[in-house]
Amino acid sequence: MLGLLGLATSLTLAASGAAQAAYPDKPIKLVVPYPPGGATDIIGRVVAQKLGGALGQQVVVDNRGGAGGNIGAAAVAKAEPDGYTLLMGALTSHSIMQTLERKSLGYNLEKDFAPITMVGSVPLVFVVHPSVPARNLKELIAFAKSKPGFLTYASSGAGAPQRMAAELFKRTAGVDVMHVPYKGSGPAMNDLVGGQVLTMVETVPAAQSFIKAGKLRALAVTTPQRISMLPDVPTAIEEGLAGFSVSSMFGVLAPANTPKPIVDRLNAELVKILQLPEVKEQLLQQGAYAMSTSPEQTRERIKQEISMWAKVIEDAKITND
Known part of the structure; x- marks a missing residue:
């Protein structure tokens, strides 16, 4: 009986292995x-x-x-x-x-x-409307600290990675920035370019054309190293946010x-x-x-x-x- 059970088990395993193979x-x-x-x-x-x-x-x-x-x-x-x-x-x-x-x-x-x-x-990138008097992320942090609650940041939704990256930035940098949620990146970027909101952490593909056209200013990327798509833009880590890495x-x-x-x-x-x-x-x-x-x-x-x-x-x- 044991021999038959062993044979049956072997045949089952063999069949399973053959099916996977x-x-x-x-x-x-x-x-x-x-x-x-x-x-x-x-x-x-x-x-x-x-x-x-x-x-x-x-x-x-x-x-x-x-x-x-x-x-x-x-x-x-x-x-x-x-x-x-x-x-x-x-x-x-x-x-x-x-x-x-x-x-x-x-x-x-x-x-x-x-x-x-x-x-x-x-990768994501910190961008601001050109009216914001910050040429880099350090200056943005200093500006935000000088005017708590004044800066607004857009996001493509409550649970979007862009919103989470901005919240991580707030916690890491110790700044008070107001969230303005949108239903998607398109409407958020439109209002950012128009100056209705002042800053955003957005995916590089969505922001790149506005950066190149001078409609937005790129301050830092969120990756540990600089990226080929924006080689002249420093990382958030270079700008003093130790360990900040979001993609x-x-x-x-x-x-x-x-x-x-x-x-x-x-x-x-x-x-x-x-x-x-x-x-x-x-x-x-x-x-x-x-x-x-x-x-x-x-x-x-x-x-x-x-x-x-x-x-x-x-x-x-x-x-x-």
Whole structure:
């Protein structure tokens, strides 16, 4: 009897291994939890095209927008963990929502996903209306301290990475700056250029054309090192904000309990893809710097993002309104 049980177990394991070894044998769905046209969608389409070629199966982009990315993310969290449904995650936004909407969120970012790899990062930049008498971030901090509550900063939404970066700046620099929320980066940038608000922390792609046209003044980027898109703009760290580092991070996740051989296969292919010069250039055209990590490194980065933004949200008493 024991021999038969052992044989049955061996056959089951062998069949499971064979099924995983054959992966993928049908198209894969890459869920983008936002409408078409945004950064997550564009990055996802670059990844999907190359990954499909590497795996020999079509990778279909499935846009499931709504609820700030939560509807699509929740759908992947509940999907079969077989490697055929993946999430193109806006990981900074999802990490913020983990705290901001913890009572209503339909998934847990750390428990309900198997991280595969980080894919790219989009840097942010401090910009001010030209009427603000600050030529650099140190001068902005001094000006804000001289007039508490006078400076206004725009954001693209209550839980947006741009808003969180500004709140982190307020806490780090010890300044009192008033938040003016908008429904999206477009309206926020329009009012900033028009002088209705005075400053903002915005993604470099959204702000770059206004900076080059002289309609906004760039004071500092939020990355640890200077960036190729704005090589003459110093970092916030150079300007005296020790340890200040914020980027909008993107990555690919699978449902929790996806078999490790499948996760490892996807990671290996994506790491190779993200090192291709043409992929780096395609992402850079969208303002994203390509990057890749191991599944373990990806998990750790998500943990760090959740922890960092939870503290900012709690310290600033931010609510999603």
